[in-house]
Amino acid sequence: QQQVKQSPQSLIVQKGGISIINCAYENTAFDYFPWYQQFPGKGPALLIAIRPDVSEKKEGRFTISFNKSAKQFSLHIMDSQPGDSATYFCAASRGTGNQGAQKLVFGQGTRLTINP
């Protein structure tokens, strides 16, 4: 119930195309869903995050779509660029609230390659 399943494991997209990465969760107590971008040899960097009170959040070329009833969320990268080539991780946690920091549950990661 604590798992977050991420797909695909790897993805190749042409420059200018749309990259789509999907995640599914089971624990309905999760209410915070961030996406992280990681380059080789570096730590993950927060890309964008969403809470379940909205179905979509957009920041520049990055959009999260959230489907609460299906317990799924996805990352869309518009106009994908070679510089977007990295590993992307979705994650989920219960909000902090008054309970203190909550652990992030990570997906397995997607290695994205954008061909020029």
Add this chain to the structure above:
Amino acid sequence: GAVVSQHPSWVICKSGTSVKIECRSLDFQATTMFWYRQFPKQSLMLMATSNEGSKATYEQGVEKDKFLINHASLTLSTLTVTSAHPEDSSFYICSAEGVGADTQYFGPGTRLTVL
């Protein structure tokens, strides 16, 4: 804002020695810091949760006597790998979360190689 640093960025040590890794939140106070390890081409594996001024909470299967965590201030947590062995070679990453925040900010990671 929300910058987390780690030191060192890489370290090579001999088997049997101890190695200390520092994690600092540079521009915010972090009541909670997390320590992860990551093997090549794999996801992050949470090792422990560290709260300032209290004992760390370790995940199942993580040896607390081998991976010593200290969170002595609101901006610094340390991970000490004691009596390191080659199987401890990995990429260790910390993250920090501010007071009342939901977002974890990650450090750049420390590559540990044990010979």
